Structures are given as structure tokens and as C-alpha cells.
Amino acid sequence: MSLTHVPDLDSLELLIRVAATGSLGQAAVEHGISQPAVSARVQSMERLVGFPLVSRSARGSTLTAEGALLADWAREVLHAADVLGAGIASLRHDRLTRLRVAASLTVAEYLLPRWLVRLAASHPDTAVRLSAMNSAEVAVAVLNGDVDLGFVEGPRVPAGLDSQVVGRDQLVVVVPPAHPWARLRRPLDPATLAHTRLVQREPLSGTRTALELALRSHAPLAAPLLELSSTSAVRGAVAAGAGPAVLSDLAVRDDVAAGRVVAVPVRDLDLSRSLRAVWPRGQRPTGSARDLLTITRTTELRGSVGRSRAQDGKMAP
Amino acid sequence: MSLTHVPDLDSLELLIRVAATGSLGQAAVEHGISQPAVSARVQSMERLVGFPLVSRSARGSTLTAEGALLADWAREVLHAADVLGAGIASLRHDRLTRLRVAASLTVAEYLLPRWLVRLAASHPDTAVRLSAMNSAEVAVAVLNGDVDLGFVEGPRVPAGLDSQVVGRDQLVVVVPPAHPWARLRRPLDPATLAHTRLVQREPLSGTRTALELALRSHAPLAAPLLELSSTSAVRGAVAAGAGPAVLSDLAVRDDVAAGRVVAVPVRDLDLSRSLRAVWPRGQRPTGSARDLLTITRTTELRGSVGRSRAQDGKMAP
DNA sequence: ATGGACTCATAACCAACGCTGATGTCGTGA
DNA sequence: TCACGACATCAGCGTTGGTTATGAGTCCAT
Numbered sequence: 073m074s075l076t077h078v079p080d081l082d083s084l085e086l087l088i089r090v091a092a093t094g095s096l097g098q099a100a101v102e103h104g105i106s107q108p109a110v111s112a113r114v115q116s117m118e119r120l121v122g123f124p125l126v127s128r129s130a131r132g133s134t135l136t137a138e139g140a141l142l143a144d145w146a147r148e149v150l151h152a153a154d155v156l157g158a159g160i161a162s163l164r165h166d167r168l169t170r171l172r173v174a175a176s177l178t179v180a181e182y183l184l185p186r187w188l189v190r191l192a193a194s195h196p197d198t199a200v201r202l203s204a205m206n207s208a209e210v211a212v213a214v215l216n217g218d219v220d221l222g223f224v225e226g227p228r229v230p231a232g233l234d235s236q237v238v239g240r241d242q243l244v245v246v247v248p249p250a251h252p253w254a255r256l257r258r259p260l261d262p263a264t265l266a267h268t269r270l271v272q273r274e275p276l277s278g279t280r281t282a283l284e285l286a287l288r289s290h291a292p293l294a295a296p297l298l299e300l301s302s303t304s305a306v307r308g309a310v311a312a313g314a315g316p317a318v319l320s321d322l323a324v325r326d327d328v329a330a331g332r333v334v335a336v337p338v339r340d341l342d343l344s345r346s347l348r349a350v351w352p353r354g355q356r357p358t359g360s361a362r363d364l365l366t367i368t369r370t371t372e373l374r375g376s377v378g379r380s381r382a383q384d385g386k387m388a389p
Numbered sequence: 390m391s392l393t394h395v396p397d398l399d400s401l402e403l404l405i406r407v408a409a410t411g412s413l414g415q416a417a418v419e420h421g422i423s424q425p426a427v428s429a430r431v432q433s434m435e436r437l438v439g440f441p442l443v444s445r446s447a448r449g450s451t452l453t454a455e456g457a458l459l460a461d462w463a464r465e466v467l468h469a470a471d472v473l474g475a476g477i478a479s480l481r482h483d484r485l486t487r488l489r490v491a492a493s494l495t496v497a498e499y500l501l502p503r504w505l506v507r508l509a510a511s512h513p514d515t516a517v518r519l520s521a522m523n524s525a526e527v528a529v530a531v532l533n534g535d536v537d538l539g540f541v542e543g544p545r546v547p548a549g550l551d552s553q554v555v556g557r558d559q560l561v562v563v564v565p566p567a568h569p570w571a572r573l574r575r576p577l578d579p580a581t582l583a584h585t586r587l588v589q590r591e592p593l594s595g596t597r598t599a600l601e602l603a604l605r606s607h608a609p610l611a612a613p614l615l616e617l618s619s620t621s622a623v624r625g626a627v628a629a630g631a632g633p634a635v636l637s638d639l640a641v642r643d644d645v646a647a648g649r650v651v652a653v654p655v656r657d658l659d660l661s662r663s664l665r666a667v668w669p670r671g672q673r674p675t676g677s678a679r680d681l682l683t684i685t686r687t688t689e690l691r692g693s694v695g696r697s698r699a700q701d702g703k704m705a706p
Numbered sequence: 707a708t709g710g711a712c713t714c715a716t717a718a719c720c721a722a723c724g725c726t727g728a729t730g731t732c733g734t735g736a
Numbered sequence: 737t738c739a740c741g742a743c744a745t746c747a748g749c750g751t752t753g754g755t756t757a758t759g760a761g762t763c764c765a766t
Contacts, residue, residue, distance in 0.1 A: 078474045122481045130733035145473040152469045156462040157395045164439045447762035
């Protein structure tokens, strides 16, 4: 493979323009540069390939026999380059209009929908593909480039990612209206909570691990009363009187308001979690990912909103 | 067609090397540049196309999905560029080993043969194609690019050409040994020559026009005694006793030495002509044309040797 | 845990290239 | 013979892409 002695794409195109117009000056105009620039470029091409390409005269310029031959080969190169250019344009377009998002369950279920509605309103031709998965899987998907933007919950930002806090979630203890805790006059004791059998999600769910983390000083926790595979199932079980559960505030807000379940305050226990948008370290979101990020910032949030290091550092706004 | 957003050939090759080696640093070594240069080039490509191409990690770099796609298209472009490169190399090779020469008859007959022998000795694989034609035709052939080097005779350099004097020819008056002029005690008078019927070449031959130019103050010249189509025919006619002729010194030197004809001095008449190698203005001969030119300089010449403006100016030696 | 080896990114500097705008040279055609 | 058109040259300048030196983060082995 010897790419030495091969002029660059721009010069090849220029040569073909010279062939087509029969004039260096004309070619210069079409190419948007000055006539001396074309003259110099053609000369440097001739120096590069080692033989004259253009036959100049006072009445214009024509390609030499060798120049014409070279131009034929150059047309092939430029054609391939056009295909490449079209491919690049298409990828860029995709990136602008197609948005792949991975989100942890809580975010996917309770926050993303309204953001996506706003995104659809402001950017109607954006095609969104949303995948719900747990936070660790989200991090992997983002790092792999499988998605353009991820949303995770939890106190820590997964390694290799930059992030921005887009909300704060509060775990709340909910009980059936008939449950004794529904009538407590003082906040619940954390130890009591730890030693009570609860309706739970599966072991590795974000909600459950967050609870276990918050109660780690009271370990071991009581075994689950029930173990269900979705948040709604847990909500339903509590409402049906199965027993207490710890769920995201976002998930039970409606149930609490409707009186189907009762929220029980707990003292001395931080059950809040950051919800973060994440993207590969150093690669600021662009296109519709950026649009979505903007929407998460401008949508009214419950709880405090902070900014991660990625936003505090030297990166441009 | 939009070549904007299309990286240059060198960068495309670099990207493919990154894909192959899985490391920016490795690719840098293969490419013969430094690692930071690769890092910067990849970044600028990403800025150009508008999306990330390479996924960097502490354990190396791999192409993103988009990068891999782009690399596939790039391979097509580079393949076409390789074809182009091979074509250029082939044309350059031709130019180095194939030498097309056009020469005026005098040069072709009396000087070029020994130069070509020397050229063949020093560059055995050079294929020479020699065309004999008159000086005006030589100039056209050189300007058209039909030949790599031309040789003309006459006092003036044809327009649009650079030249170098490679010899000097002297026209001499020759007569049969039995002719009265063979025994003159004083140089011949130009007027006498002008008014004597001579054995001549055809009207537009270089030798005849040179003679007519030199004798223009004595016009009109006497009509030809005989009009023959080749120098050798004229030589033969003179030797056979037909009458006087004016021929190139180079052509009759052997005949004079052998006593077949007698050279007659002429007073007050400059019958010398420059013999010049010519090439398109500004395009110094390269390859075997250059080799031949060198040989014409280093071969012992009869008469004085000068250099034209092309050699006196700022052009490199 | 700690140091070394490896990755890539950044900084500071420098040379070369390519463009511009003005001017020069040459051939052509009225 | 003159004026126009096409190309070449020149000087100046900004951008680009290169270099070396250095920093920061990750992985691995001791």
C-alpha cells in the first residue's frame, strides 16, 4: 500500500474541475478558492506524482494524457469518498434524530415518560428507543455505546461515566391503611423497620439494595414477607393488605394520595437517592441526547437538584 | 457532492490502523508518527464527522459501532486510492524508462546516435523512441507532450520552450574535387555563392532555410541545380560531380576527410547554427530525458557550447 | 497495597503548508 | 498594435499537524 504520491481528495476533485472547466481560474471559482491557490495546488500535485498533469496555455488549460488517465482513477476514488460522505451524513442524521436511552426501572417508569412527552413535543421527528434495566446494566450499555444516554439511581456514579443529577428519589415506607403503623404518633424506629418482614422486590433491585444499604447498621434484615418482581406488584400487595413495603416515593405518591396505602415516616434514616443521567466520560451528549438532558433540567423536579463534577469542571456548558 | 465532513485519505488509513491494532500508540508506530499526533488526528476526525469513532480505555482503543461502519466505507475509498497510486507509479515508471525524442534531421542523423549509445550504456533498460522531423514540428511535438525531449536547429528558440544548446553546426560549401572552387586561393564571395545554382534540399528543410537566411541580403538566390530529398542524396550528388552544395559540417566531415568532396571557405558569412535541446517552458526534464540531456553536456562537442536562459536563470541545476 | 507498565490526553512549541491579494508575463484576437 | 485573458510569481499570514515532555488513569504483579 503506497499512499505516498497520491494527492489528497480535495486536490483530486480540483483536478477534475480543471478538466471539466478547461481553466484553472474557472476551477478556482467553482471550488471557492483563488486562482493562485489552484495554480499552486496543481503544481504541487505535479511535483508529487512526478509528471505534468495540466497543459497550460494562454487560452486555458487541458489535462495532459497522463493527467486525463489520473483523473479517471481519481473519479473512482472520489466516488468511493462520496459514498463515505453519504454514510457519514446518515450516521450523523441518525445521531440527531434517533435516541437510545437506557434507564433504571424507577426512572423509566416514573420520570422518563413525561420527559419523553416533552421531547416529542419539541422535536417531533426524534425516534426514541427506551430500554429499562438495572443501574449496573445501564452503565455497561452506556460505556458500550449501545445507548446515547443512561439514567441510573444510587449514590455513586459508575466508573468511566460523567453524570448530572436529574432528580432525587425518596424511599418511603408504606403500609395498608389497616396496618398498625398507619396510626403511629411518632416516626418509626429504623430498627423496627429492619426487623419487620416486608413485601420486597427481588434481591438485586435498586430499591431493595438501597434499603439494605440504608439499614446496614441494623443487619441482618428480616426475611421478606413476599418477594415480587415488579414495583406495581408490590404496590398492589400493600394496598391489598399484605403488609409493609419500602417503595419509591415516585411510585406510591398516587396511591398515598388516593388513600390506598399510608406512608409512614421513619426517623434518623436517609432513604433518598440521586437519580442521574450518565454518559461516557468526556463525551458530552449531543443531538437529541442533549435535548433530552436539557429537558430533564428544565422540568420541575421534586427534591433538590445538584450538578455532578462533569458540569462543575472545565467542560463547556 | 459534499466532501465536507470526509476525512482525508491519510486519516482514514490511520483509523483503519487503529481498528487493526486496537491501540492509538501502536497505530502511531505503524504509521510513523507520534502517539499524540494520532490522538489529535482521531479527535479532529471525530469533530469533523460529528460523532465518536473510537472508544478509548486504559487497555487500548476499539472502534465504536459507527466508527467500524465508517472504517468499512473508508476501506473502499482507500482501495480506490491504491489503484490510483499504482497507476501513478506506473506512469512515473514509464516516464523514467521510456524516452520519446523528436529531433530535427541533422541532429537525428549525426549527433543523437552516439548520445543514444551512451544512454543505452548507462541506463540499459531505457526504451527510446526517436522521431525525426523538422524543427517546427519538433516544437509542436514537445508542446503537445508527445515527446519528452526535442532537438531543434536554428538561431531562435521556439516560443513556449526552454532550451539548452547542445552543439553548434556549421554549414559548409562543398564542391566536387574537380570543381573550380576547389582550387580558389581566396575565400568565396557570398554574392557568388548566392548566384550559383546549387544542389539543394527541399524548400522547407532546416539547412536550406538557414542558407537562405544567411544570404538574404543577396536575394534572390539562384534556382536550385538539383532538389533532392535527403542530405545523403545531396552528398552523393556532389561527390558524383553534380555541382556545389551547402551542407552541414557534421554531414560532410567524413566526405571531406576522404577527399570525396572539397570544402570551400566563404568570407563574411555566418553559416553557424545552434543545436538545442528543448522542453516545455518551466518543466525541467526528468527521468531519462534528464539523463540524455546530461549526456549531451558531457559528450565532447565540436564547436563552442553555450547555455540558454533556462540554464542561466534561477532554475536548480 | 504499591510500584511499574501501559494507555491516552494535554501543553507548549515549531515548521510547513495553503490561501490571499497584488503584480508580472505571455499569448491571443480585435 | 493594443488590450484582454489566463496563468505564474511574490510576500505575508494564519492554520494545521507535527514534535517532545508531561500528566492522569487503569491494570497487573509483586
